[in-house]
Amino acid sequence: MRTFLSRSVLLGCALTCPGASLAASQGSIGATSTGSISISATVPGRVEISGLSDVAFGTVDPGAAATSAENLCVWSNTSGRTYQVTATGSGAANAFALTDGANTLAYDVQWADSTGQSSGTALTSGTPLGAQASTATNPTCSAGPATTASLIVNMTAANLQSAVAGAYTGTLTLVVAPQ
Numbered sequence: 653m654r655t656f657l658s659r660s661v662l663l664g665c666a667l668t669c670p671g672a673s674l675a676a677s678q679g680s681i682g683a684t685s686t687g688s689i690s691i692s693a694t695v696p697g698r699v700e701i702s703g704l705s706d707v708a709f710g711t712v713d714p715g716a717a718a719t720s721a722e723n724l725c726v727w728s729n730t731s732g733r734t735y736q737v738t739a740t741g742s743g744a745a746n747a748f749a750l751t752d753g754a755n756t757l758a759y760d761v762q763w764a765d766s767t768g769q770s771s772g773t774a775l776t777s778g779t780p781l782g783a784q785a786s787t788a789t790n791p792t793c794s795a796g797p798a799t800t801a802s803l804i805v806n807m808t809a810a811n812l813q814s815a816v817a818g819a820y821t822g823t824l825t826l827v828v829a830p831q
Contacts, residue, residue: 698729709807718812727790734831735828741825750821761775761803
């Protein structure tokens with residue numbers, strides 16, 4: 653009797669106590685026996701950026717702006733496939749700037765959450781651009797759309813004209829995060 657009462661109290665609490673979860677139910681002897689289990693899983697938000705290519709402007713004419721636009725893949729598994737992107741440069745205080753070792757050459761960065769764009773939303777180093785949406789159906793765009801976003805790097809004529817002659821290099825880092 654005591655075992656029956658304990659099981660009744662536990663079953664009653666499992667059905668009505670806040671925060672309680674049902675446990676597996678075991679079968680009993682008979683022509684058939686049925687048991688059940690509860691299954692749960694948590695899928696965290698994830699993103700992936702791929703398809704990036706180095707930008708090599710080569711020799712640029714200081715009399716005109718130099719622009720490079722590339723299509724890339726951003727995948728997100730969040731509801732609405734949304735993400736945010738944050739860019740930082742390798743200049744002082746993460747500025748978008750190239751260096752020849754002694755001098756700097758500033759550049760601008762723009763982002764569009766669609767492909768084939770030659771302009772987009774201007775990025776500020778270290779500041780996330782949110783509410784971006786992807787059409788990617790898998791992490792590397794190996795199926796579905798091949799690319800989902802555009803990255804635009806621009807050096808203005810004014811910045812090129814104030815640069816000292818030299819060979820400039822730097823790194824642009826892009827961090828995407830689920831949103």
